[in-house]
Amino acid sequence: MRVRAVRSPLSWLAAVLAAGLLLAGCSGPARSSAAPAAGITNCGVTVPTGTPPARIFAAFHNGVEAVYALGAGDRLVGAAYLDNPLLPDYAARFHPDLKKPAYYPEEYPSREEVLRLDPDFVVSGFTGAFTAEGLGTRAELDRIGIGSYLFSQYCPSADGKDQKDLAANDVSLDSVYGDLTNLGVVLGKTAEARALVEKMKKTVADTESKLAGVSRPSVAMLNRPGGGELRVFGTGDVATTIIEKAGGTQAFGDVAGRLTRIGTEELIKRRPDVIVVPACCGADVGPGGAQSVIDGLKSDPALANVPAVRDNRVYAVTFAEVTPGVRNADAVASLAKLLHPERF
Incomplete structure (x- = not known):
């Protein structure tokens, strides 16, 4: 069970203004709020599937490892909350002491700190990242040009709600396979996602055959x-x-x-x-x-x-x-x- 300290957020307006200046200096203007030409629906939010994100912030252990497993670990600019040691192959490429990526182990980094890393995408394995006490709602992030994905077993009843307000979510392995497949599409790693899911399914099938x-x-x-x-x-x-x-x-x-x-x-x-x-x-x-x-x-x-x-x-x-x-x-x-x- 995660029990985290909560920072007192600045007003969202201040964060938006700061983000606008930062993004203008580092990544060009925020993208249009017009509906994307193509996308997938994740927890009621449309996630574009056009140009893959280049700078990813990953929150929670499962979010971090999913990015590595799909072959996009070189795009991680920041990560938060590892529950346990990373799997050896991922750990060999994780160098927070060199700020590759920046790592926040104890509490939510402020949204200003995350924006300082200039991400264009946030992957979260848990609900708490996308709240007023966390990084802001997914709609708020989208308005300043930052896409997002949330593991669907933690879909809240509405954007911005926390773990006390989970929807009636699918907690099967099919849900996990679906998330990894969808993330593969968003990150431009469709083949890697397919291979990962097939390997996982085979492991489960081989196990069940013995039981x-x-x-x-x-x-x-x-x-x-x-x-x-x-x-x-x-x-x-x-x-x-x-x-x-x-x-x-x-x-x-x-x-x-x-x-x-x-x-x-x-x-x-x-x-x-x-x-x-x-x-x-x-x-x-x-x-x-x-x-x-x-x-x-x-x-x-x-x-x-x-x-x-x-x-x-x-x-x-x-x-x-x-x-x-x-x-x-x-x-x-x-x-x-x-x-x-x-x-x-």
Whole structure:
């Protein structure tokens, strides 16, 4: 669960004026507000598919890795919020110490700071980037010549809303494949997107082929941010899809939200066979970052008879694996091996 500090924004008018001056000096005039000749619809916003963007700002881990996976990492001018270490191939090309790209790990960079980087496109893997407290709404960004894309599992009910106002979104892997395909079109990387999606589909299909006839354990995926209350990944999240594709059943199948607070008594009541704890958040936080939560669950005498705790089936993964993005297919394969080691 991300808990971020919020900067007090300047008036949007001031930001627009600053952006106008910056863009005029660096990139020419802002583009016309007329409807584009071609585009795709993303969360109700039309994203042009003509000239690919040249300077990309990516927010959140899945947004950053998608840009790299599609072969557009050399266009990154800025990035924010890595949940875990980047995949090795991407990490080798990520040099924030050299400002290639500029990296903001702790809180939303102000919109003025992002505009200073002169992006012509923003990719966000999470809702919070496109709010008044973040970078501004997508419509506001469009008016100053900056396009945008938001992973569709986090489409808000209206432009500018945050994670408390998500629409009834598709949380399947098809949604992830669709986002990567659409981003490939927007970034001028259609072939790369097609190859990536085909590889992901094959990984999932190969995994599922090994799981025919398995007895499906109930799986609870949860975390305890800051050592506080337990929060469970419910059905409004790709985590449920990953659990099911990996040969499990969602222990909280009647919980519609994502990272919903639950009490210890509710975990006892559900009696999950397996508990999965995603580690988060930071560019240096691997699976070991979940260990304190796991230790706490195992040492809680109230949980001693929960099957997952009793049978020592409490596992660490990374938050990046269970957030919609390029890692989801491998997450299915990895979780399947934990749930059904006899099939692998």
